[in-house]
Every structure is written in structure tokens, then in C-alpha cells.
Amino acid sequence: MKFLYLILANGCLFANDTTAQETLKFTVPAGESISSILADTIIFKHPNFVYGGVYFKNREVSNALLNYNLLLGEIQFIDQKGDTLSLADENNIKYITVGKDSFFYSKGFIQLVTANDAVKLGVIEKLTLADKKKIGAYNQPTTRSSTRSYSSVSINNQRSLLSMSEEMVFTKERKYYLGDRFSKFLELNKKNLYKMFSANYTEIESYLKENAIDFNKKDDVIKLSSFLQRYSK
16 A cells, blocks of 8 residues: 655645635645644644555455545555654545545545536545745735745645735635545536436436526435436436
8 A cells, every 4th residue: 555745844735736626725824834723623634644545446445544634635644653644646546434434546636525427426625735925125015026945835736835924814615526436536517417417418407497406505415316316327
């Protein structure tokens, strides 16, 4: 089983950004490290690492203390030395259990919200760098920056520079996904909904007209997934 080390030290981090909808904001003041401001209860799905299993497509299983890191968008574990590591070879993973939670990998770790005979409903939660502002005169944030003292953060697989004198604003966001019985997931929107249930286009269109479904609200998407169960294949 192959793993990658978590990289989060001296204010430096490497992560993948995912655009999402439901948001909460957290601000890291200039001169402070990300990990010192964003507590583990914000960075991780669970306050503590919990027992779980990694189930591979080749039927191998690895058990460990696991947690989901919202800042990195990765499932992490604690090894025998007590080090925090991140899973690699995501495309070879069938699914992961972290305590009572289940995760699937499809361009990100999707946590299962609910499932029925027709569809799986999942969500990706992420902490994303939304803004950064240099602290100027009188300690007031400004959008201009000329400092040369940087740490770094990787967003969308591209390295961006972060000044240690910059205020950083992170958002906690959610995006919902629909998955089929083979655990192939698509972002939840009208286009993909009609794509997955093309044979039931008329019925689904009528349902959406009669029901005010917000694809970004948990209660609404659970209601929608329950409706879709009647079209199980």
C-alpha cells in the first residue's frame, strides 16, 4: 500500500481547490500560520482520527486510524511511528470507511450522504483559499502587494505565492454529487441529472418545476435522491 506525506509546516501547504457552493469563512491574520489559526476541528472532518478501512479494487484491505483533511482534500492516516500521512493511488481505491462515514474517489474524496437503489448522493467538503490581502499602513488590509517574503500554496495544481504579511481568507464549502451503482459520480446539476436519467427526462423535468429544489442544500438534494429511487434500474 503506497502513501504520501502530509506537507503542512511553517505556514506552507499544498492542496487541491474545488469550486463549491455552501460556504463558511475563516480568516488567518497576517504573520500567523494556517495550522495555528484553523484548529483540527476545522481542518479535519472528525476531531480525532478514527478506525477505518481502505478497500482497494483488487480486494485488498488496509485498516488504520483515518480522517479526512478538508484543507488538503485528502484522506489521511496515522502510521506506526505516529506520523500523519496521506493516501496515494486514489484511482485504485474502491471505497474508504472512516468511522461511520464512507468515501469514494472521483476527482476528489466524495463522502456518501445517502444511497438508494437508483442513485448515491455524495458531497465534497473543502477548505479553499478564497482571498489574500497585504496588510498596509495602520494595519489595514490592502489588495496591493510588493513584498518579497513568501510561503506557498498550491491551488488547482498550480503554485501561488503567499506573503507572510498577507491576511488569508479560507472558505469551507460543499458541492454535491450523484453516483450510479458503479460509484461513478457526476456533479449534481440539471445537465448531469438529465444525463444520468435520460429515459426519465419528462418526469424529472416536471418534478423540478413543481418542487423548488436547490442543488446546494442538503435537505433538498436528499429529497431529490428519494424521488429518483422510483427510477432504479
